[in-house]
Amino acid sequence: MSESLARTARAAPVELYRVRDAVAGAPTLRAGGLHHRVRAGTYAPRAAWDRLKPWERYLARVHAYALVNPGALFAYESAASLLGLPLFGEPRDIHVFELGRTKSRRFGDVFVHTRTDAPDTVTLGGLTMTSASDTAVSLMRVLPAPFGLAVGDAAISPVQGGSATLDGLERVAERQANPRGRTLLFLLLATVDARSESPGESVGRSVIIWSGFEPPELQREFHAEGFTDRPDYAWQSVRAIAESDGYEKYRAETREETVRRVIREKKREDRLRRQCDAFGRWDMAAAMAVAPVVRELERLRVPRIGAPRTFLLSTMRSNSRSFPEGKHRKRDEPPSST
Incomplete structure (x- = not known):
């Protein structure tokens, strides 16, 4: 056993119903178009399903699989979804380990999956999955490098709920016998940072570093006017500050609270601008496109200190482990009954 990201596994984001549990005489889940088939024999209310984000749909699919396979050992993205590690889009597959199997199969x-060494596991809320360290290390081998960095950061970042340590990740990496992605894994282990506070921040940092720019100082404290502000990135060498924007933090249940949050952030930005010579922002979409962030770094006059390693960034645009943006498994595509 090892550490986890939470005291319990993340709950299904939508109610799930099994056909075999339907009360005799009740309207069938298959009729009327009111329910979405999550997998064979398991349905969710269509209206609620249609509101889910891609990573929430995937978490629901994992829980639907667990309903009919309660002894499953979840791994890779499936374990990550239950532990609260970052996902990027909606992963294509449910991933499980079957110990003793001689060959992996879909x-x-x-x-x-199978593996020669025994995975480190945790059981949370009745579900068994690989531990946070084991899951992070496994994903760092196979995901596009910036996404792998985000997973590694999240696993050790207290702000993101991580309870793993860099030493723990390194021990798991040394113990895993799988040679796949080993070079990438150790490159990422040398780059992970527990100060990262969001996946977007981690992806942005990967663009900075692997585009050849001077690495930023993360979450440096700036004190002014009775406030302490910690921007995502700071470069003392050129007195520059940058932020990785996530728009969810501005959204609230009421319009008034949303306005208050936007005003609060504007005042914070104004304080930071008075303490630097250049200030910039970008969001996850810009980071994944790479070029907009590079242009912003050039505008901020952040120095280049090395040659770009663009091959590490190019894979973000073709993550074969998830469905393309805006797409997911079709309702009538036959899901596995495994």
């Missing part, structure tokens, strides 16, 4: 949308 059954529909379920990928059954």
